[in-house]
Amino acid sequence: MSMIAAFYGGKSILITGATGFLGKVLIEKLCRTSPDLKVIYILVRPKAGHTLQQRVSQIINTKLFEKVREVCPNLHEKIRAISADLNQNDFAISKEDMQELLSCTNIIFHCAATVRFDDHLRHAVQLNVTATQQLLFMASQMPKLEAFIHISTAFSNCNLKHIDEVIYPCSVEPKKIIDSMEWWDDAIVDEIAPKLMGDWPNTYTYTKALGEMVVQQESGNLNIAIIRPSIVGATWQEPFPGWVDNLNGPNGMIVAAGRGFLRAIRASPLAVADLIPVDTVINLTLAVGWYTAVHRPKSTLIYHCTSGNLNPCNWGKMGCQVLSTFEKIPFEKAFRRPHADFTANTITVHYWNAVSHRAPAMIYDIYLWLTGRKPRMTKLMNRLLRTISMLEYFINRSWEWSTYNTEMLMSELSPEDQRIFNFDVRQLNWLEYIENYVLGVKKYLLKEDMAGIPEAKQHLRRSFPVYYAP
Numbered sequence: 001m002s003m004i005a006a007f008y009g010g011k012s013i014l015i016t017g018a019t020g021f022l023g024k025v026l027i028e029k030l031c032r033t034s035p036d037l038k039v040i041y042i043l044v045r046p047k048a049g050h051t052l053q054q055r056v057s058q059i060i061n062t063k064l065f066e067k068v069r070e071v072c073p074n075l076h077e078k079i080r081a082i083s084a085d086l087n088q089n090d091f092a093i094s095k096e097d098m099q100e101l102l103s104c105t106n107i108i109f110h111c112a113a114t115v116r117f118d119d120h121l122r123h124a125v126q127l128n129v130t131a132t133q134q135l136l137f138m139a140s141q142m143p144k145l146e147a148f149i150h151i152s153t154a155f156s157n158c159n160l161k162h163i164d165e166v167i168y169p170c171s172v173e174p175k176k177i178i179d180s181m182e183w184w185d186d187a188i189v190d191e192i193a194p195k196l197m198g199d200w201p202n203t204y205t206y207t208k209a210l211g212e213m214v215v216q217q218e219s220g221n222l223n224i225a226i227i228r229p230s231i232v233g234a235t236w237q238e239p240f241p242g243w244v245d246n247l248n249g250p251n252g253m254i255v256a257a258g259r260g261f262l263r264a265i266r267a268s269p270l271a272v273a274d275l276i277p278v279d280t281v282i283n284l285t286l287a288v289g290w291y292t293a294v295h296r297p298k299s300t301l302i303y304h305c306t307s308g309n310l311n312p313c314n315w316g317k318m319g320c321q322v323l324s325t326f327e328k329i330p331f332e333k334a335f336r337r338p339h340a341d342f343t344a345n346t347i348t349v350h351y352w353n354a355v356s357h358r359a360p361a362m363i364y365d366i367y368l369w370l371t372g373r374k375p376r377m378t379k380l381m382n383r384l385l386r387t388i389s390m391l392e393y394f395i396n397r398s399w400e401w402s403t404y405n406t407e408m409l410m411s412e413l414s415p416e417d418q419r420i421f422n423f424d425v426r427q428l429n430w431l432e433y434i435e436n437y438v439l440g441v442k443k444y445l446l447k448e449d450m451a452g453i454p455e456a457k458q459h460l461r462r463s464f465p466v467y468y469a470p
């Protein structure tokens with residue numbers, strides 16, 4: 001009998017960010033392994049043209065939930081969507097809903113965040129810091145609460161090279177920043193942002209660091225744990241390999257390389273590519289929820305969910321495997337033959353951007369214009385280059401994350417829990433994982449049919465003149 005699965009039985013669980021990448025995998029695994037849980041409250045912000053129920057249905061009627069629909073036929077009844085906007089006071093939750101959440105919640109998983117690197121500091125502070133503070137305040141009023149699990153990122157301290165499972169302070173207190181945001185106008189925020197952020201590369205990582213400080217400062221008597229995943233990728237094993245549904249992180253790069261847009265990138269082939277599958281993150285999260293509630297550690301424990309120190313792989317090896325997978329399973333409508341090189345210095349990057357990225361896009365746009373169609377490639381290319389410029393920081397450096405707490409937790413699990421809630425990345429075969437990842441991008445993100453592979457291969461052969469172009 002799985003102790004973790006049994007623990008969640010009969011529980012009322014509150015999840016923020018449930019409609020996001022991690023949130024969906026979390027709900028799926030919870031309902032599949034603990035179908036007797038009482039209810040999952042999900043805080044969902046209303047979206048124009050969609051009722052809350054429609055948003056829930058859109059999620060649970062997907063392929064990701066295929067298995068769980070069998071195990072838990074009354075899935076709809078288990079998930080209770082609560083209208084909430086984490087940018088508003090009291091999250092704009094109705095009085096009745098708030099009362100129910102406060103009196104019933106046993107476990108909180110706080111996943112919601114803005115993960116955009118370039119978000120305005122005011123918005124990033126609001127969601128990643130102030131909303132975390134408000135949620136902790138709510139949690140402090142929940143008599144039945146057993147554990148509060150906060151999802152942060154391994155890059156919250158990316159200004160350091162070696163990172164331990166501790167909270168590092170930021171130079172300015174988060175409370176001061178929260179207060180200041182109320183009276184600073186946007187012009188002042190823009191001016192002061194670089195000074196506040198210091199050596200953090202973007203507002204995302206900086207505000208996630210502030211969020212951790214808030215968790216530490218407002219923890220009171222709560223049982224809290226923080227999980228820090230690195231770069232979260234497609235599923236490794238569960239519910240099936242390769243599932244992914246957004247363009248964040250490596251996903252957009254795989255699409256851009258597979259369609260032949262991305263031809264060169266400033267990246268260090270030997271830098272550690274600290275990727276972690278999303279199902280591994282969720283397995284650790286559920287194990288941490290159980291451990292925090294049952295063992296009630298005296299202080300807030302931080303768990304690194306990273307791969308680099310247990311099973312390292314570098315960007316060079318991953319890039320090669322991505323490219324060789326394209327040979328077997330090409331993407332449809334490729335602009336050019338997939339091929340990408342790593343370049344090391346800024347001058348060669350400018351050269352390749354001009355020759356390999358901008359020039360072909362302009363030529364293609366002229367061709368579109370001459371044939372009476374709307375030019376679009378230059379715009380797309382500029383967007384891609386902007387995205388790459390934001391990712392470059394993370395693919396030209398290596399970090400070392402210690403994983404004492406994560407390894408300790410692994411040793412606390414029964415053999416059955418180690419199997420059902422497996423977060424041991426030493427067992428991961430990178431080449432197999434990357435192949436499934438690329439296949440998953442094709443199937444689940446681009447929604448391409450596998451039956452179209454011969455046609456995709458022929459398309460590449462037909463575009464022979466641009467096959468070997470730079």
Ligand SMILES: CCCCCCCCCCCCCCCCCCCCCCCCCCCC(=O)SCCNC(=O)CCNC(=O)[C@H](O)C(C)(C)COP(=O)(O)OP(=O)(O)OC[C@H]1O[C@@H](n2cnc3c(N)ncnc32)[C@H](O)[C@@H]1OP(=O)(O)O
Pocket residue numbers: 115116117118153154155230231232247248249250251252253254255256257265267315318319320322323340341342383386387390391394395434437
């Ligand atoms: C398996 C790995 C190997 C990968 C290799 C692939 C290539 C093989 C070739 C070999 C050579 C290369 C090898 C190395 C390259 C590897 C790259 C991997 C990089 C990984 C770095 C990750 C860093 C992680 C750090 C921390 C992790 C976290 O904690 S959080 C998660 C990370 N967060 C993000 O990733 C968010 C990043 N996104 C943003 O910040 C913004 O979206 C943006 C600034 C990039 C763009 O903002 P903008 O306002 O311009 O656009 P937006 O409104 O967001 O979208 C407009 C339209 O554009 C589409 N879009 C968005 N992003 C992408 C994208 N990446 N690619 C393509 N298209 C994108 C979006 O859908 C919108 O479309 P429409 O709706 O149709 O308008």
Ligand SMILES: NC(=O)C1=CN([C@@H]2O[C@H](COP(=O)(O)OP(=O)(O)OC[C@H]3O[C@@H](n4cnc5c(N)ncnc54)[C@H](OP(=O)(O)O)[C@@H]3O)[C@@H](O)[C@H]2O)C=CC1
Pocket residue numbers: 016017018019020021022023043044045084085086087110111112113114115127151152153154208228229230231232233246248249
């Ligand atoms: N993906 C990754 O590579 C990594 C992620 N993480 C962390 O994991 C967590 C989850 O990330 P991920 O799933 O990728 O992110 P997503 O962007 O996929 O999901 C973000 C979630 O937050 C919700 N949200 C955003 N703004 C609000 C708001 N104002 N009110 C209510 N809900 C809101 C979104 O809702 P909506 O659907 O309405 O937009 C969505 O459900 C984050 O804390 C992130 O920092 C850490 C390391 C890596």
